[in-house]
Structures are given as structure tokens and as C-alpha cells.
Amino acid sequence: MMHSPVVSKAAANWNSYQLADILSHCFEGYLVSFTIDGETFATRFASEDISLNDSVVWLQDGEPKALALITRRGQTCRLAAFAIRPELRGQGYGKRFIQQLIDAARLRGDKNFWLEVIVGNDSGIALYERMGFVRQQTLVGFHGTGSGAYRTTDELVEIDPLLMAKKMLTDSRLRLPWLSAAETLYKLPGKAWVLDEAAYAMVIPHAKQSKLRMLYVAPAARGQGKAKKILTLLQERFPGLSTAASVPEQVAPLYLSCGYRQDPITQYEMLLKL
The missing domain is CATH 3.40.630.30 (Gcn5-related N-acetyltransferase (GNAT))
Structure with missing residues (x-):
């Protein structure tokens, strides 16, 4: 079956409950299981200063396939969550999507781009390092x-x-x-x-x-x-x-x-x- 190209839209086109479902859906099969409900999504990411206009949902054949949540403060932005559906993984989409986010951050005039990645997610860490991200410290709980x-x-x-x-x-x-x-x-x-x-x-x-x-x-x-x-x-x-x-x-x-x-x-x- 032929699929249409992957297209991006601002996350502002969806409400918190829809974005919570998309995020949980895209995290299927990840190293650490993750699900979130709409109310928790709204409370958590509001406190982190989410920018829905800068956050991105990628769609293929009209179905959400990936989601990046961007939080911003001044000239600093952060990748608060990033997930890709299993059927798109391992095909270079991660690099393509992250580059889009970096390009958008530079266009906005941001000076620093932060993220956190779980230790053990070797493919994710390798991707971010290839894109120029540098480890600053280890965070524990x-x-x-x-x-x-x-x-x-x-x-x-x-x-x-x-x-x-x-x-x-x-x-x-x-x-x-x-x-x-x-x-x-x-x-x-x-x-x-x-x-x-x-x-x-x-x-x-x-x-x-x-x-x-x-x-x-x-x-x-x-x-x-x-x-x-x-x-x-x-x-x-x-x-x-x-x-x-x-x-x-x-x-x-x-x-x-x-x-x-x-x-x-x-x-x-x-x-x-x-």
C-alpha cells in the first residue's frame, strides 16, 4: 500500500485531550512505557510553558505519526516530548523531524535548545549527538x-x-x-x-x-x-x-x-x- 508524504502541522490545531492521546499513541513500544490523560497533559505542560504554535504533529494519510512538544522561555527552547510511531521508526524520520525543529528554533532567534533523554535509549542519544546536542549532566530520581x-x-x-x-x-x-x-x-x-x-x-x-x-x-x-x-x-x-x-x-x-x-x-x- 502506497502512503502519502508525511506532513507537519502546528499542535495548536488540537486540544489537550487530543494531544494526550496522540502522544500516548506515538510512544507505543518505547524503552519506557508512557501514557498521559488530557487533564494531566494540560496541567503538566502548561507549567513547563508549552508553545503549541511551535510544537508539531506529523501526519501521514491524515493519521498522527509523530509529535514534538516544544516549551519556551525567552530565547531558550526545550524538547519536552518527542515520539514517533513504530511504523515510521528506523527510516530517518527522527533526524528529519529534529532538523525541522532546530531550523524553526534558529528562525525564531532562540539561542539554546535543551532536551532530556532516558539513559539506555541508545538510538535516541546517538541521534541527538549527531544533531549537535551535548550532554550537560545526569538527572536522577x-x-x-x-x-x-x-x-x-x-x-x-x-x-x-x-x-x-x-x-x-x-x-x-x-x-x-x-x-x-x-x-x-x-x-x-x-x-x-x-x-x-x-x-x-x-x-x-x-x-x-x-x-x-x-x-x-x-x-x-x-x-x-x-x-x-x-x-x-x-x-x-x-x-x-x-x-x-x-x-x-x-x-x-x-x-x-x-x-x-x-x-x-x-x-x-x-x-x-x-
């Missing part, structure tokens, strides 16, 4: 091992997540992965706490498993055990607390010393300077 009863403490004071984000934004030396950046955090449906007006944490509470999205200690208070203390208190408040695979690997000893176990799934953060 953790799971709390606590299984005790929920316990509150007066030492943790709840604050507006926006206040935590503003505190982080004043730290000019702070360079965090996109998912942990201050610009992402305050848009998420989470809660923030402060310990001793020095250590901050952002958590998305959930009945099954709460997610720790960010841990931050003000520069003047570092080296005083504040990070370890707030991590321990959070485990008591949220037994089984976990993180996304967006924690810089160099911070791993802190989490491990607090009884967290490292998730086997890790990612490379990669950068293309345009």
Missing part, C-alpha cells in the same frame, strides 16, 4: 523508603509556592533543569513549606504517592544540615515521598543519606547552542 503513619510538625511552615519561586529567582548562581526551575514550580498544583526561613520544599500531595518537586536552601544557610533536616521531616509528613527523574546527580548523596533509594531510570540533560 528518588523514592522515600518511609512507610510510617502521617505525622505533622510545627517546624514546617506552609507558604505560597510563588514565594518559594521568587526566593529561588533571586539566586543568580542557580541553574536548574527545566522541570525543577522556579518558573515551573509555582504553576504546579502543589504546596510549599519553609524550615527556619532558610530551607524550602515544594510537594504535590497525592493519596497514593506524593511528589517532591524541588528542594532549595538559601545560600547563606547551606552547610548547616538544613537540607537533610527538611528531607527527613518531609518523609515523616509524606511517607513514600518520591521525586521525578530531574534531580542533578551530584545531589544524590544527600537523598541517599536520608534513606531515599535511587530510581533505576535516569536521564541525560542535553544542550544544543544555536
Whole structure:
């Protein structure tokens, strides 16, 4: 059966529920299984500053075959998700699609193009390196091992997540992965706490498993055990607390010393300077 050429359209032509279905459909058979519903799609990618006009759906015979989600902040863009249907893989479409995204980023005047790729996705890593992306750091995730009863403490004071984000934004030396950046955090449906007006944490509470999205200690208070203390208190408040695979690997000893176990799934953060 002859197929028509693959054509591209801006993702703005679909709503969040349709894009969630397309993304899940295109991720079929990938190294790590992935599915997402429309509500989660809208919440997650809004916090990451998705640009639907710059995100792309590729179609063949009218059917979605690939999807790239682009998030943007200033002159920096990021490939937040990229998936191709099994029937198009191994035919050079990945290189073709990524080149289209790079060309579009240059045309917009973007200066930096970021992405994350799962360690073990050898073909994906090889593709990105051929396109000029360079590994910057390894990102890891953790799971709390606590299984005790929920316990509150007066030492943790709840604050507006926006206040935590503003505190982080004043730290000019702070360079965090996109998912942990201050610009992402305050848009998420989470809660923030402060310990001793020095250590901050952002958590998305959930009945099954709460997610720790960010841990931050003000520069003047570092080296005083504040990070370890707030991590321990959070485990008591949220037994089984976990993180996304967006924690810089160099911070791993802190989490491990607090009884967290490292998730086997890790990612490379990669950068293309345009």
C-alpha cells in the first residue's frame, strides 16, 4: 500500500485531550512505557510553558505519526516530548523531524535548545549527538523508603509556592533543569513549606504517592544540615515521598543519606547552542 508524504502541522490545531492521546499513541513500544490523560497533559505542560504554535504533529494519510512538544522561555527552547510511531521508526524520520525543529528554533532567534533523554535509549542519544546536542549532566530520581503513619510538625511552615519561586529567582548562581526551575514550580498544583526561613520544599500531595518537586536552601544557610533536616521531616509528613527523574546527580548523596533509594531510570540533560 502506497502512503502519502508525511506532513507537519502546528499542535495548536488540537486540544489537550487530543494531544494526550496522540502522544500516548506515538510512544507505543518505547524503552519506557508512557501514557498521559488530557487533564494531566494540560496541567503538566502548561507549567513547563508549552508553545503549541511551535510544537508539531506529523501526519501521514491524515493519521498522527509523530509529535514534538516544544516549551519556551525567552530565547531558550526545550524538547519536552518527542515520539514517533513504530511504523515510521528506523527510516530517518527522527533526524528529519529534529532538523525541522532546530531550523524553526534558529528562525525564531532562540539561542539554546535543551532536551532530556532516558539513559539506555541508545538510538535516541546517538541521534541527538549527531544533531549537535551535548550532554550537560545526569538527572536522577528518588523514592522515600518511609512507610510510617502521617505525622505533622510545627517546624514546617506552609507558604505560597510563588514565594518559594521568587526566593529561588533571586539566586543568580542557580541553574536548574527545566522541570525543577522556579518558573515551573509555582504553576504546579502543589504546596510549599519553609524550615527556619532558610530551607524550602515544594510537594504535590497525592493519596497514593506524593511528589517532591524541588528542594532549595538559601545560600547563606547551606552547610548547616538544613537540607537533610527538611528531607527527613518531609518523609515523616509524606511517607513514600518520591521525586521525578530531574534531580542533578551530584545531589544524590544527600537523598541517599536520608534513606531515599535511587530510581533505576535516569536521564541525560542535553544542550544544543544555536
